[in-house]
Amino acid sequence: MRRIINLRPSTGSAVLLAALPFLLLLIAYLLGSSVRLAANPEDKLLPAFSKIGAAVQQYAIDPDPRTGEILLWADTAASLARLGWGLAISAALGLALGIVTGIVPYARAGLSAFIAAVSLIPPLAILPILFIVFGLGELSKVVLIVIGIAPFLVRDLALRAGEIPAEQIIKAQTLGASSWQLTLRVVLPQLLPRLLDALRLSLGSAWLFLIAAEAIAAENGLGYRIFLIRRYLAMDVILPYVLWITLIAFAMDYLLRRVTRAAFPWYAGNGK
Amino acid sequence: MTTLSIRRLWKEYADQVVLENVNLEVRDNEFITIVGASGCGKTTFLRMLLGEERPTRGTFLIDGEPLPAEPGPDRGVVFQRYSVFPHLTVRDNVLLGLELARAPRLGRLFGARRRAALAEVDEMLHAVGLYEARDKYAAQLSGGMQQRLSIAQSVIKNPKILLLDEPFAALDPGLSADMHKLILGLWEHHKMNIFMITHDIKEGFELGTRLLVFDKVRLDPQAPNAYGATITYDIPLGVCGKPLLDELTTQTRRTERFVNKLAVA
Ligand SMILES: Nc1ncnc2c1ncn2[C@@H]1O[C@H](COP(=O)(O)OP(=O)(O)O)[C@@H](O)[C@H]1O
Ligand SMILES: [Mg+2]
Numbered sequence: 001m002r003r004i005i006n007l008r009p010s011t012g013s014a015v016l017l018a019a020l021p022f023l024l025l026l027i028a029y030l031l032g033s034s035v036r037l038a039a040n041p042e043d044k045l046l047p048a049f050s051k052i053g054a055a056v057q058q059y060a061i062d063p064d065p066r067t068g069e070i071l072l073w074a075d076t077a078a079s080l081a082r083l084g085w086g087l088a089i090s091a092a093l094g095l096a097l098g099i100v101t102g103i104v105p106y107a108r109a110g111l112s113a114f115i116a117a118v119s120l121i122p123p124l125a126i127l128p129i130l131f132i133v134f135g136l137g138e139l140s141k142v143v144l145i146v147i148g149i150a151p152f153l154v155r156d157l158a159l160r161a162g163e164i165p166a167e168q169i170i171k172a173q174t175l176g177a178s179s180w181q182l183t184l185r186v187v188l189p190q191l192l193p194r195l196l197d198a199l200r201l202s203l204g205s206a207w208l209f210l211i212a213a214e215a216i217a218a219e220n221g222l223g224y225r226i227f228l229i230r231r232y233l234a235m236d237v238i239l240p241y242v243l244w245i246t247l248i249a250f251a252m253d254y255l256l257r258r259v260t261r262a263a264f265p266w267y268a269g270n271g272k
Numbered sequence: 273m274t275t276l277s278i279r280r281l282w283k284e285y286a287d288q289v290v291l292e293n294v295n296l297e298v299r300d301n302e303f304i305t306i307v308g309a310s311g312c313g314k315t316t317f318l319r320m321l322l323g324e325e326r327p328t329r330g331t332f333l334i335d336g337e338p339l340p341a342e343p344g345p346d347r348g349v350v351f352q353r354y355s356v357f358p359h360l361t362v363r364d365n366v367l368l369g370l371e372l373a374r375a376p377r378l379g380r381l382f383g384a385r386r387r388a389a390l391a392e393v394d395e396m397l398h399a400v401g402l403y404e405a406r407d408k409y410a411a412q413l414s415g416g417m418q419q420r421l422s423i424a425q426s427v428i429k430n431p432k433i434l435l436l437d438e439p440f441a442a443l444d445p446g447l448s449a450d451m452h453k454l455i456l457g458l459w460e461h462h463k464m465n466i467f468m469i470t471h472d473i474k475e476g477f478e479l480g481t482r483l484l485v486f487d488k489v490r491l492d493p494q495a496p497n498a499y500g501a502t503i504t505y506d507i508p509l510g511v512c513g514k515p516l517l518d519e520l521t522t523q524t525r526r527t528e529r530f531v532n533k534l535a536v537a
Binding site for chain 2: 167180184185189190
């Protein structure tokens with residue numbers, strides 16, 4: 001008998017194995033749901049699939065009788081806009097500050113302690129301040145995401161900029177590069193794929209901050225909806241919403257990975 | 273025409289003397305090879321030539337002027353590793369030096385100006401045998417090809433001085449003959465001064481017009497850092513015989529053993 005660490009599944013069985021935990025979860029749900037519903041037909045905790053299907057119909061297909069909008073789409077659009085702005089602003093900040101603190105010694109001396117301190121502020125603790133300063137509108141939600149993930153991006157990219165071998169930086173100078181040209185042609189292009197990697201890592205936090213902000217003050221959005229219907233214990237709506245959010249998060253991660261691979265072929269070849 | 277004049281040069285770090293009393297006059301178009309035990313300050317010397325490090329004492333003149341305080345396009349360099357840009361293709365790596373000079377703001381050429389520059393680049397790529405690989409990313413090249421590329425990248429700028437720090441040390445020994453032919457050809461064609469550090473004394477003899485040996489004259493186990501290395505041999509090449517080669521090998525090995533023993537202790 002070989003050691004278990006040396007036993008590898010074939011491609012087919014790997015797919016089956018990957019599906020197995022999902023299937024088990026589904027079966028557990030179905031069992032639990034039918035047991036609870038048999039005991040109490042009014043039970044709300046684990047609704048039957050038919051009930052969930054009706055909720056999906058109501059939220060994702062039929063327009064809302066009051067506003068005429070399809071709620072799921074309206075919520076998704078609102079949330080993605082906030083998330084998109086938050087990620088875009090954080091990425092721009094991360095690149096700009098990361099590069100500057102990574103390669104300019106004076107900027108590093110002046111900024112790195114400050115950035116380290118800012119990154120230690122628990123973003124949710126200052127959410128009330130954001131609401132007071134920026135109001136209850138879109139701005140405060142976007143700012144929360146930015147405060148939540150930009151410090152991480154800045155520090156990660158500064159590290160990555162510092163990891164560019166000193167030989168390359170010297171070489172570029174012997175080819176006549178000014179500091180600006182060096183940034184533009186040597187540092188920035190090598191940091192872009194690393195930025196996408198860092199963004200992927202911060203997607204989870206970005207969603208966390210988005211949903212927290214929406215839960216507290218919003219008129220739409222995926223997080224708003226979940227917390228609104230929580231009052232009615234409407235698990236038949238909450239569950240599909242959570243699934244949907246998970247699916248979007250997965251798609252974003254997948255997309256970022258594909259873009260990194262397609263746009264920066266040299267990066268994958270680097271083996272890092 | 274490039275001349276170098278180094279007089280009574282010292283380099284110290286905190287409590288360590290790395291180089292002491294180095295004197296050197298270099299005429300135009302010399303190919304200088306530098307050998308010596310590791311830790312004897314050869315790289316430090318090169319970094320001073322680059323402008324990356326300043327001498328602690330002494331004068332360092334290039335064409336009669338003090339050496340600039342930072343690297344510049346008149347002094348090219350090829351390191352042992354990491355001296356190409358992995359995110360650029362072979363062509364773009366060589367093109368970069370031309371673009372930086374001709375497009376100050378974006379560092380990038382477009383249209384007819386780019387095509388004109390690419391013609392120069394392709395000529396250089398033919399000269400170093402990388403034309404076939406022109407569209408590959410530098411990250412995809414073998415170590416030997418990366419070193420060729422790095423040389424081409426520097427030489428297209430027509431530097432007065434080309435600095436090479438053990439450029440072939442990480443390569444398959446079978447490749448070095450090709451590399452030697454390449455570098456000698458470029459040296460003759462582009463009329464520059466070359467300083468090349470090598471760990472291989474034989475290589476040093478084969479390649480250069482002049483060989484410098486960096487070595488510690490005084491080895492004091494009580495105060496190993498009190499004395500630095502200096503140029504102990506300055507040999508015009510073409511006159512070397514086996515006895516001299518053996519003598520140099522013995523000398524540098526002695527220092528190497530001394531340094532290693534200290535490192536262990
Ligand atoms: N920036 C530095 N700070 C302190 N010591 C250094 C520095 N750079 C080099 N040294 C020391 O100077 C000595 C010579 O190093 P180096 O020039 O790299 O030797 P070589 O290239 O001949 O092997 C070594 O002992 C090294 O530890
Ligand atoms: Mg060295």
